[in-house]
Structures are given as structure tokens and as C-alpha cells.
Amino acid sequence: MKLATQRDGAGREASDAALFAAIADGDLGPLGVLFDRHHENVRQLLLRAAPNAADIDDLVQETFLTASRAAASFDGRDSAGPFLAGVAIQLIRRRRRTFARLRNLLEAVGLAPTTPTRTPEDGASAAEQHEALHDAVGRLSEDRRIALVMVEWQGMSGPEVAKVLGVPVGTVWRRLHEARAELRRSIEEGAR
């Protein structure tokens, strides 16, 4: 859905880079246009990378707010998609650190929540196997899931993911491999 557009002198829609440049100059108007263009992609990324989060919509908004504050650092590429994806992923990781502190506190007083686990049933149907795979994705560690989602859904290369996460590219490949291995085990268990 497009609620607004901003155009250059030739009547073309302003590029993401132009919109970010305007935001960096203190003009918040283009933020709405960027939201119209990219919010669904950011939302879909967050739904996959943080499937257990109850505050996805808030994370989407926070992504755009954070991106607007960091507008001056946008590298001017044609699409802001990878930049926004990077911001969204960083927000997930920051939130995880916050939650980790909370969890440690709760564990200290014996109130830590437990993560539900699924027990595969013999002769599970295809639909159940499908659901089991999705559940297994949700049970991946966040680092592994983020690497998997950024590569498989966002279409980013290993070096791009490494840059966003601030880790060596070898770490990305390792997390990706571990995520896939864990999911393959889930597939095989579901098929038994």
C-alpha cells in the first residue's frame, strides 16, 4: 500500500538513497515513504528471524526509527532493503541480550520459563512433518536462525551477513551449517 510518494525533478519516484539523505538532513517526511516501500519486507524478515516474538509490529517500527536515526550512515545503494534488514537483525540481537539478562535474573529465583519441545510422533502426516519443521526452526538458537533467514529468505551472501553481524564469514557458514544439520535431524525424526 502506498500512501505517499516523493518525486525528483523529472517526476520519478525518489530513490531510497535520496529519501535517506533527506531524513539525515532532518526531514522526517520521507520516512513514511520508506515505510510504505519496505515495511512488509522488514516484517516478513522479523517474523522469520524472531518467530516467537510477540512484539513484531513494534520491532518493525523500531527498525525504521533506528534506521532514520542512522540515516547518515546509509551507503547510498539503490535499495535500502539490506540496510533495513541489518538494522532489524541488530534490534533482535539487542533485544535478546536484554531478555537474556531478564532470564538470568528469573533463573536466579527459580522462575525461568521453559521452552516447550515437540516430541515427534510415529507415522506423522506430511502436514505434521511440515509443522514440525517450522517448530524446529523456532527452536533454533537465534544466531543460527538469523544466519539461516538472512541467507535463505533475505538472499544475502555469507560475506554480507558477516558484515551485518560483525562476525567472520567462517562463523556465518558454521552457524548456517549447524542450523541446517539441526533441521535435517528434525526432518528425519519426523519421517520416522
Next chain:
Amino acid sequence: MKTTTCARIDLVEALRDGRLGAGDAESMARHLATCAECRAASVDLERISCAIREPIERASQLDHLRARTSLLQRASRVAAPPAARTPAFAVLAAAAVLAVAIAGAFAAGRSSAAPERAMVAVHRRVADRLAPRRTTLRPSDHARFDRANDGGVDVVTLTEGEIDVTRSPVAAGERFVVRTRDAEIEVRATAFRVEAAGGRIRGVAVAEGSVEVRYAGFTAVIPAGGSWRANDDAGADATKAAAAVDPSGAASAKPEAPPPIALAPTKEARARHEIVARAPGPAREPVAVAIPAPAAAPIDTPRGPSAEAREFADAVGAVGRGDYDGAAARLDAFTAAHPRDARADEADHLRAIALQRAGRLDEARAAARRYLAAHPDGAHRTAARAIAGD
């Protein structure tokens, strides 16, 4: 996972991720055709990829609209840039100390007038210190404008709608200009609003500082509190505006009394509350011309959401609360009151949705048809057709 026997099993992943060179990739592709174990691994990886890429329901248009509104509201509340934090904190701390001192003096039974004045002064200084140090543009929802650096001059070209500008003091050598097709507004340290329609200037209202307006052959300075609205005749083009000035030097029309605007010629007489124009041509002396009063109260600073924005947000909020009847009534009132507003499209569409959710299906269909009639190329025409049952 089953015990693997093929030595090349790890290359299945490397092939998928594009980590193999061309030769190795071709070799691995051939291997996949013959090795059942590697082929099974490849199928698993594809299943995993499909699970990740599986479509997830998109956000509804209503949710999008609600999130967008919320985002822009949150963005407008963003604090001053980090660079200003330390000094701003110092100012706040000083203000707090002074406030305590003033409260103490007040409690001691001294005059209350001085503390009030002091608090106002502190408030203004703190507010000034916390104010953004750069240019802030707040366009109206339907504003159309471009911004560019033209030979070192920061230029905003406004073709439609309104823009509120807040500009911190312009440093030596810096220039900031707002242009329309027929006018140019040179900005000093100021907060002001410019309105344009069809590329032509419609009005300028200054809240703080001053701006210099160059329009239809004249130059004038609008000080704080002043405003000006283009005369339709004069606004047509510079030629007509020049012709509006009587060659004899007399005013072409009488200023309305009391003059609502404080326009003064550049430098010479800014304090005089009169309108001065310079007609084109070398021999012309400055002459007074009439410029009609603004049609509406021009200044609203600091500017919050417009009345239209509040009405629209109220209506959207009613939808969010599940008050569909109330939302439909609000949206109907919105489009009736602001038929040319950029959000009228959204309001018509949302009204159809609200009526549908309220169970008023006949009215929902009628509203959807009204939307389609009013916005045949509207962004929501597909959804509207579905509601209309067409």
C-alpha cells in the same frame, strides 16, 4: 541424522551457498546425479529453504496504516541529536538547580512574579538549547517538494502543499532557500511555513526569525509574527504582479486595516508594519501594494498534527478499538469536511471496511462503490471491489 558415508556430503551445502568455483560446482552437480545420499541431503536443504521462504500472511492495509501513523508519531517525538546531549544535559542540570533555588525563594514568601519570569526565561533557554541545530522540514501529507544543493545553496522547491521549516542560525557562507515556480524565500534563523499550489506560492507565515521573500519583482522581509498570502492575480506571474503596481507610484490597492502582516523592505525599514514592493525597472521607487490577509490563522508554532491529521488518527483509532460504527461516522465526517485531503482515499476505503466489520453490509457495499467511483485508480480498488461484491 543418518551416518554419512559419502566424502563429498559437505560440498552439497557449499554448492547451494555458491562457495564452489565453477569447475567444482560442475563436478558436484554431476555427482549429485549419481549419489543418492548427497541428493537426499540436497532435497532436505531445499525443504528447509522452502520452510523459511514459505509465505506468511502480509499485514493488512489497516495494520499498515496504523503502524505507519504510529511510526511517524514516534519519529516526530525523537529527541535532539546525540551531539547535543552533553551540553543539553548541562543546561537541564543548571535549570534544575535554578528551579530549586526559585522554589526555595518562592517558599520563603518572596514576590512570585520574579520567579515566574525567571522560570519562563529558563524554559526558553532550555528549549532553545535543546532545539535541533539543523534544518527540519515538516511537510503536510499532500506536500510535493524536492530538496537539492544548488551551487552550495540548500534549496527546497515546493510545488504543492505546505512545509513547516525550522532552521537553526545560518552560518556565514550558508544559504537556505525555499522556491516555488514564481517566488523565492531566503531563510535566516527562523521557523516558518510556506504554502504552494500548482508550483506557485500561496503564502508564507513566520513564527520566529525572519525570511526574505522575492516575489513578482519585489523583495520584502517578513519578521517574526508576520505572514503573507499571495494575491491570486499577483500570484499568476511576475508580469501581472508588476502591472498591479501603479506606474504613478500610488498604491494599487489599499491595505486592509489593521494590516495583518508585517512586511518591510530589506534592511531599510523592517520594523515598519507596511508592505513595500519594488516594481521591475531601474527607475521605480519602492511603492506600497496591497497583499491580502491570510485566509486563515497562519501560525501554529510549534506545529503539532494538523486538525485533519488528528481527525483521521481518531477515526483510525476507533477502528483499532473495534468501535466500527464510531469509526465509520468519523471517516464519513472526515471525507465530507476534507474532500481534497490526501487521506480522503484512505478514509473512504477504511469506512467501507469499518462498515463491513460493523455488520452493516449494505452500507459497506455502498461505501466501497463510492470509493471506486471517487478513486477509480485508487490504491485500494481491488479490496474495494471485493467489499462491493463486484
